[in-house]
Amino acid sequence: MTDPHGFLRTPRRPVPARPAEERLSDWNEIYAGQSLLPLVSEQAGRCMDCGIPFCHSGCPLGNLIPEWNAYAARGDWWAAAERLHATNNFPEFTGRLCPAPCEEACVLTINADPVTIKNVEQAIADQIWERGYATPQPPQRLSGMTVAVIGSGPAGLAAAQQLTRIGHTVAVYERADRIGGLLRYGIPAFKMEKRHLDRRIEQMRAEGTRFRTGVDVGSDLDATELTRRHDAVVVAVGAMEQRELPVPGRELFGIHQAVDYLTLANRVSQGDHPSHPVTAAGKHVVIVGGGDTGSDCLGTALRQGAASVVQLDINPEPGDARTDTEPWPTYPKVYRISHAHEEARGREGTDPRVFSSATLHFEGGPAGQVRALRLTEVEPEARRPRPDTERVIPAELVLLALGFSGPERGTGLMRQLGLTLDDRGNFARNAAFAAETALQDERTGRTRTDGVFVAGDAGRGQSLVVWAIAEGRSAAAATDRYLTGSTVLPAPVAPTDRPLAA
Numbered sequence: 001m002t003d004p005h006g007f008l009r010t011p012r013r014p015v016p017a018r019p020a021e022e023r024l025s026d027w028n029e030i031y032a033g034q035s036l037l038p039l040v041s042e043q044a045g046r047c048m049d050c051g052i053p054f055c056h057s058g059c060p061l062g063n064l065i066p067e068w069n070a071y072a073a074r075g076d077w078w079a080a081a082e083r084l085h086a087t088n089n090f091p092e093f094t095g096r097l098c099p100a101p102c103e104e105a106c107v108l109t110i111n112a113d114p115v116t117i118k119n120v121e122q123a124i125a126d127q128i129w130e131r132g133y134a135t136p137q138p139p140q141r142l143s144g145m146t147v148a149v150i151g152s153g154p155a156g157l158a159a160a161q162q163l164t165r166i167g168h169t170v171a172v173y174e175r176a177d178r179i180g181g182l183l184r185y186g187i188p189a190f191k192m193e194k195r196h197l198d199r200r201i202e203q204m205r206a207e208g209t210r211f212r213t214g215v216d217v218g219s220d221l222d223a224t225e226l227t228r229r230h231d232a233v234v235v236a237v238g239a240m241e242q243r244e245l246p247v248p249g250r251e252l253f254g255i256h257q258a259v260d261y262l263t264l265a266n267r268v269s270q271g272d273h274p275s276h277p278v279t280a281a282g283k284h285v286v287i288v289g290g291g292d293t294g295s296d297c298l299g300t301a302l303r304q305g306a307a308s309v310v311q312l313d314i315n316p317e318p319g320d321a322r323t324d325t326e327p328w329p330t331y332p333k334v335y336r337i338s339h340a341h342e343e344a345r346g347r348e349g350t351d352p353r354v355f356s357s358a359t360l361h362f363e364g365g366p367a368g369q370v371r372a373l374r375l376t377e378v379e380p381e382a383r384r385p386r387p388d389t390e391r392v393i394p395a396e397l398v399l400l401a402l403g404f405s406g407p408e409r410g411t412g413l414m415r416q417l418g419l420t421l422d423d424r425g426n427f428a429r430n431a432a433f434a435a436e437t438a439l440q441d442e443r444t445g446r447t448r449t450d451g452v453f454v455a456g457d458a459g460r461g462q463s464l465v466v467w468a469i470a471e472g473r474s475a476a477a478a479t480d481r482y483l484t485g486s487t488v489l490p491a492p493v494a495p496t497d498r499p500l501a502a
Contacts, residue, residue, distance in 0.1 A: 002073040006045040012113035015039055017339055020346040024302055027189045027269055029096070030339050031122075037075075040123040043116045044072040050107045054329045055117060057500060058105025060470040061087045061094075062492050065102060065117055072120050077127040084124050087492070089158045089469060090200060092129070093183065095122030096192045097465045099292075101499065105329035129199065136206035139167040145483050148173060148230040150217045150413070153181025154465050155456025156236035157204070158472025159479070162489055163234075164209045166480055171230070172209060175216035178270070181238060183465075185263040188296050190303070190339075194270065218413030227417070232451045232479045235417065235427065236472065239457035241409060243402035245288060249362025254370040258293045258401035265300050280306035284394040286373050287311040288359055289401030292338075297399045298352060299340035309344060309352050310393060316380040317355035330500045356380060360390065362398065370398055407458045418449045426461050427454045429495045445475050445495050446482075453479055459495055467493070 003009070017023065017030040047069035055065045064083045071080035084091050095118060106114035128134050145168050149160045152174040164170045178184050180197050205211065217223050226233055242257050244250075256278060264277050280301035287294045287301075290313025301309050322332035337345070344352040356378050363372040377389035406425035413419070414427075422428040430446045445453045455475035456468045470493045477489035 002045045002047075002070055004048075006073075007048055007108055007112070007115075010042060010046050012046070012116060013039060013043060014116050015119045017342075020339075020343045023190065023339075024343055027303060029193050030190055032193075036119065036123040036126070040116070040120050041073055041075055044069040044120045046108070046115050047073070048107060052107075054105040054107055055102040055115075058102040058329055058331070060467050060493050060497065060499075061473075062470075063087050063102065063121075065115075068124055069115065069117075069120060072124055077124065077131060078133060080124045081128045081131075081133045084121065085128070087490070089161050089473070090154065091121055091125035092196045092200070093154060093192065094466050094469065095125045096196070097187060099331075099464065101331040101464075101466075104331045105500065110328050134199075134203060136203050137165050138207045139165055141167055142169060143167040143484065145169070145231040146171070146229070147232045147234060147479060147483075148226045149234045149236060150223075150226070151181060151236035151238060151456070151458070152176075152179040152211070153183060153236060153238050153456060154468040155238075155458075155472040155475070156181070156234070157200070158469045159234045159236060159455055159476045160209050160472075161204055161207070162473055162476030163479060164204065164207050166476075166487075166489060168231075168480070168483065170209050171212055173212045173215045173217050173221070173226075175214070175220075177214050179211050179213060182259075185266045186259055186293075186296075188262065188265065188300050189269045190299055191296065194266075218411050218416055223413050223416035227449070227451060231483055232453065233417070234453045234455055234475050234479060235413070235419070235447075235458055236455045236475070237407055237413065237458050239404040239406050239426065239460075239462045241405045241407060241425075242400075243405050245359060245400050245402060247359055247361045249364060249370065252362050252364040252370040253368050254396060255362065255398040255400065258287070258289065258297050258399045261399050262293075262296055262300060265304075276304060278397070280304040280309070280397050282307050283396040285309045285397045285399065286393065286395040287399045287401055289313070289403065290315060290353060290355075291401060291403060293403070294399075294401035295338040295340045297401055298338075298344060301397075301399075302340065302343050302347070306397075308394075311353045312357045312359065312375060313353050313355050314358050314378060314383060315355065317353075325502060327502055330502055358383065358385065360385070362395070363392070370395055373398065404457075404462045406461055417447070417452055419447055419452075419454075424461055427458050429454050429459050445471070445478050451482065453482075467499075 049066045068080040068083040100118040103114040108114045147170045149156045149172045160170045285301045285306045287297045318333045318335045326332040358378045360374045365371045373395040376385040420428045455471045474491040477491040480487040
């Protein structure tokens with residue numbers, strides 16, 4: 001602990017983002033070029049070093065937050081880096097992308113403002129690279145066993161790095177043309193510049209991990225061939241079964257799935273296209289869905305020069321404070337403003353979101369292009385349309401950000417590996433049939449097929465980047481134990497674990 005009265009003497013001061021108008025003129029990160037260290041070190045000194053640090057429970061990785069807070073407060077970046085890397089393979093990802101449930105679980109949150117844990121984590125992660133602390137860690141000896149990892153999102157990358165460092169020969173198969181999954185093509189550059197991803201991949205290559213891009217396992221390559229080639233297989237393909245909006249007019253041109261739109265925008269930033277194939281420039285844009293993906297679409301549309309943007313959220317507008325139904329240390333549903341919402345408010349002066357609203361149908365022009373959306377207010381609980389609340393808003397580009405319902409169904413991968421779905425629509429793991437398989441350790445993530453493990457959103461469902469990395473680390477531990485009979489790798493979560501809830 002640093003100053004035992006730091007949380008009393010120092011008020012909370014998050015790192016400020018660049019001015020909204022400045023960042024709307026480029027695709028750089030919202031904190032790009034800012035010096036974080038003096039402010040972050042001061043804020044890290046607010047940590048109470050609690051006897052029972054509930055921030056550990058708020059984070060599925062079990063990050064050692066009080067420890068690296070103390071080191072950051074003293075400016076000991078080497079020790080802070082070592083403590084952060086002890087539980088997290090990719091803190092530069094989580095420090096930028098995670099909504100920080102650890103802050104809501106901070107003991108200070110009971111009656112004060114929490115420590116700016118996310119800012120501290122990002123600062124330490126950046127110092128790891130700036131000071132050369134992220135040197136490759138190749139294994140001292142090889143086990144002679146090989147593992148195939150299918151999917152290169154955060155779960156797949158975490159599993160691959162853990163298994164490579166323990167001595168197994170790992171090959172990562174990715175159907176896209178670049179490694180990274182949604183980190184590459186689903187996350188806009190203004191939230192995380194791709195250089196952070198690229199340098200981690202280069203570190204993993206130097207450690208011995210092999211990458212195979214442009215390979216759709218189950219289609220281009222028979223998955224059963226992988227099981228013959230490798231001693232174990234980790235399936236980390238994510239939850240990419242996109243939810244649809246089955247309303248009249250859905251077939252009109254100009255209505256796109258959010259991830260498809262974000263992928264094209266990211267490909268432009270990667271130099272694949274000279275201009276945006278699907279652009280919001282000069283158009284009235286409607287985003288259907290109130291989550292993080294919708295917020296990413298909002299920031300992207302604003303940077304493309306949209307004439308206006310409206311974001312529809314079927315949920316009622318949350319209050320400013322947590323309620324008794326979501327007590328500390330759970331992550332409450334409260335009114336939050338993302339950086340994209342802040343940017344939109346700066347332009348229009350109002351929140352771009354319309355809460356408690358649902359789409360009735362789309363209206364098109366003579367050429368089959370969407371031109372308007374008819375919506376209605378809905379009742380909070382039943383979500384039934386309220387009488388006499390219908391209205392029409394202009395919509396020349398519609399983005400469906402309704403989330404995902406699990407891994408893609410009916411694929412060759414699923415058939416060839418004998419994967420089944422659990423009652424949540426995700427790939428079933430041993431917890432779903434433990435009695436049948438007589439498995440005693442529910443943390444394994446094994447499937448019905450011998451030597452095949454499932455990690456990340458493919459088994460958990462759509463979740464946060466910290467859960468994906470935690471799942472990848474647990475899958476690596478289970479795979480190593482399967483191959484060698486024991487393991488020293490950590491397994492921070494079990495397939496049945498869920499976020500803190502009342």
